[in-house]
Amino acid sequence: MQRIFSGVQPTGNLHLGNYLGAIRNWVRLQNDYECIFCMVDLHAITVWQDPEQLRSNTREVAAAMIASGVDPHKNIIFNQSQVPQHAELAWIFNCVARLGWLDRMTQFKEKAGKDKERASVGLYAYPNLMAADILLYKATHVPVGEDQKQHLELCRDIAQKFNHDYKEEVFPIVEPLIFGEATRVMSLRDGSSKMSKSDASDASRINMTDDTDSIVKKIRKARTDAEPLPSEVAGLKGRAEAANLVGIYAALQDCTSQQVLDDFRGQGFGTFKPALAELAVDKLAVIQGEMRRLRDDPAHVDSIIRTGVEKARAIAEPIIREIHGKIGLLQP
Ligand code: TRP
Numbered sequence: 316m317q318r319i320f321s322g323v324q325p326t327g328n329l330h331l332g333n334y335l336g337a338i339r340n341w342v343r344l345q346n347d348y349e350c351i352f353c354m355v356d357l358h359a360i361t362v363w364q365d366p367e368q369l370r371s372n373t374r375e376v377a378a379a380m381i382a383s384g385v386d387p388h389k390n391i392i393f394n395q396s397q398v399p400q401h402a403e404l405a406w407i408f409n410c411v412a413r414l415g416w417l418d419r420m421t422q423f424k425e426k427a428g429k430d431k432e433r434a435s436v437g438l439y440a441y442p443n444l445m446a447a448d449i450l451l452y453k454a455t456h457v458p459v460g461e462d463q464k465q466h467l468e469l470c471r472d473i474a475q476k477f478n479h480d481y482k483e484e485v486f487p488i489v490e491p492l493i494f495g496e497a498t499r500v501m502s503l504r505d506g507s508s509k510m511s512k513s514d515a516s517d518a519s520r521i522n523m524t525d526d527t528d529s530i531v532k533k534i535r536k537a538r539t540d541a542e543p544l545p546s547e548v549a550g551l552k553g554r555a556e557a558a559n560l561v562g563i564y565a566a567l568q569d570c571t572s573q574q575v576l577d578d579f580r581g582q583g584f585g586t587f588k589p590a591l592a593e594l595a596v597d598k599l600a601v602i603q604g605e606m607r608r609l610r611d612d613p614a615h616v617d618s619i620i621r622t623g624v625e626k627a628r629a630i631a632e633p634i635i636r637e638i639h640g641k642i643g644l645l646q647p
Contacts (some may be wrong), residue, residue, distance in 0.1 A: 316348060316349045317346055317348050317349070317455045317456055317494070318349045318350075318351065318452060318453065318454045318455055318456070319349065319350045319351065319454060319455075319457065319458065320351045320353065320444065320448060320449045320452055320454035320457055321337070321341060321350075321351075321353070321458050321459075322352075322353045322354075322355040322358065322395070322445070323337060323338075323352075323353075323354060323355065323376055324354075324355050324358050324359045324423040325354045325355070325356055325359055325369065325372040325373040325376045325394070325514065326359050326364065326369075327368075327372065327512040327513070328522045328523070328524065329375065329379050329512075329522070329523040329524075330391055330480060330510055330511075330520040330521055330522050330523060331500055331510060331520065331521040331522075331523070331563070331595070331599075332427065332444055332499075332500035332509065332510035332511070332520065333379075333523070333568070333586075334379070334383065334523060334599075335500050335566040336460050336494075336499060336500055336564065337458070337460070338379060338380055338385070339383060339566070340458055340492075340494050340596075341380065341385055341458065341486060342384040342385055342503050344458065344492075345385060345386060345390050345617070347410075348456065349390075349557055350385075350389075350390040350391070350597060351390070351393075351452055351454065351627060351630075352380060352385060352390055352391065352392050352393075353392075353393060353394065353448060353627075354373045354377060354392075354395065354620075355374045355394075355395045355398045355444075355445075355448065356373055356393040356394050356395050357367075357395050357396050357402060357431045358368075358395070358441060358444060359372075359444070359608060360437065361437040361438040361441050361507075362426070362435070362438065365540045365628055371483065373394050373620075374610075374613055374616050374617070374620075375606075377394075377608050377616050377619065377620055378609035378610060378616055379523055379602070379606060380392055380606075381605070381609060381616075381619065382603075382605035382606040382609060383602050383604045385492065386542060387619045387622070387623070390622045391626045391627050392619060392620060392623040393620055393624045393626070393627045394620060394624070395448065395621030396508075397620075397624040398451075398624060398627045398628050398631055399642035400451055400628070400631040400632065400634075400635045401444065401447055401448055401451060401631075402444075402447075402607070403443060403446040403447075403635060404447035404450065404451050404635060404638065405440070405443050405444040405446075407447075407638065407642065408444075408446050408447050408450075408477075409440055409475050409594075410501065411442050411473050411476055411477050411480070412442075412443050412446075412469065412472070412473055413474075416469055416472060417439060417440070417442060417443070417525040420442055420465060420466070420467075421465060422441075422442075422462065422466070423438060423439055423441070423442075423467070426438060430452045431570065440471045440513050441466075442466045442470075443468050443469075443473070445463075445470065446466075446469060446470035446474075446516075449489055450468055450470065450473070450474060450486045450487075451488055451631050451634060451635065452488075452627075452630050452631065452634070453486060453634060454468070454487070455489060456488050456489065456491075456492050457470075457489050457490075457492065457495075457573055458489055458491075458492040458494065459491050459492070460499060461499060462509070464491060467489065467491050468539055469567060470489055471488050473486075474488055474489070475488065481641045481642065483641065484490070485637070485638065485641055486589050497543055500562070500563060501555065501556075501559040502514060502519040502520065503518060503519050503520065503521070503533055503534070503536075503537040503538065503559075504516055504518060504519040504537070504538050505519070505538065506538070506554075506555025506556035506558065506559050507555055507559075518533055518536055520533075521533055521534075521595065522598075523599070523602065523603065523606065524603065524606070525599075527596050527600075528548045530592060530595055530596050530599070531589075531592045531596065532540070534560075534588050534591055534592040534595065535588055535589075537556070537560060537588065538556045539556050539557055539584045539588075540554055540555070540556065541561065542554070542581075543579065543580075543581050543582055543583045544557065544561070544576060544581065544582050544587060545576060546576060546577075546580035546581070546608045547573070547576065548572050548573050548576065550576075551572070551576075557584075558572075558590060559635050560587065560588070561575050561576065563585075563595070564590075564594060565593050567591075567595060567598045568594060592593060598643065613637070
């Protein structure tokens with residue numbers, strides 16, 4: 316069976332974008348692949364994290380996965396820091412990747428902003444750690460959003476250079492798995508920016524913990540235009556906000572945007588928004604109930620993560636030993 320690795324940062328509230336763009340897809344993958352799902356806490360600390368928050372966010376992400384239907388018996392759910400081979404392989408990759416490669420990473424430029432002298436070294440080396448996450452398990456496929464494609468490309472470059480330098484096919488060249496529609500959920504306030512936990516406006520996102528009232532209110536207030544919905548997807552061009560809401564509806568309903576338009580063509584947002592709100596409330600209710608139950612039982616979540624850590628280590632240990640051997644690190 317082919318192996319999937321995916322990571323999610325345990326930082327701040329999970330929102331609909333995380334669910335539709337990542338977690339929901341993982342649920343589908345578990346039947347066809349051996350899946351390793353990781354809360355990447357070492358990636359999280361490339362920018363400041365409050366220790367208590369980090370700990371509780373890590374549990375929260377695991378809970379969200381389980382509540383969404385990721386089966387912890389079938390898959391591996393764990394946090395990165397507890398399998399020390401991630402950090403170890405990342406160091407080795409620091410010595411494989413070239414400065415020029417990392418200099419091209421657009422996410423670093425975005426995250427570091429103007430004052431890059433003050434960004435952490437970890438933020439710069441972040442893609443090497445991500446490559447280590449994936450290659451530590453010789454994963455063959457990685458489900459990623461648009462924004463992570465460049466990092467995955469770097470992972471392939473690292474694997475290729477390593478294989479070339481040590482003259483053996485040690486690492487697979489991973490393939491990205493890109494999903495269908497609406498994997499990229501945009502802000503409810505601005506159709507040109509991604510739904511994000513760091514957006515100052517809470518109205519821009521639907522949090523996984525939002526109650527019915529807030530979900531309905533946020534969708535009602537979502538920015539749109541005054542036109543009715545078109546009959547064809549092509550008619551959504553240049554209407555980012557409308558396209559986003561239709562995309563969210565399609566993703567929640569598990570159909571295409573065109574199918575949504577078949578049902579709502581010619582209707583205004585006065586009709587469409589309440590329908591979308593009802594659908595969102597409905598679909599999220601089950602997951603939210605389960606998340607609450609898990610939040611009240613952190614020991615249970617911890618024991619699932621602990622099992623995941625053990626399973627992950629069991630795969631990682633022989634692979635890191637093989638890599639030591641290839642590089643010539645003495646194993647006395
Ligand atoms: N960089 C990813 C993100 O921010 C998270 C991540 C870390 C990841 N390691 C990974 C994703 C390995 C896929 C595979 O979304």
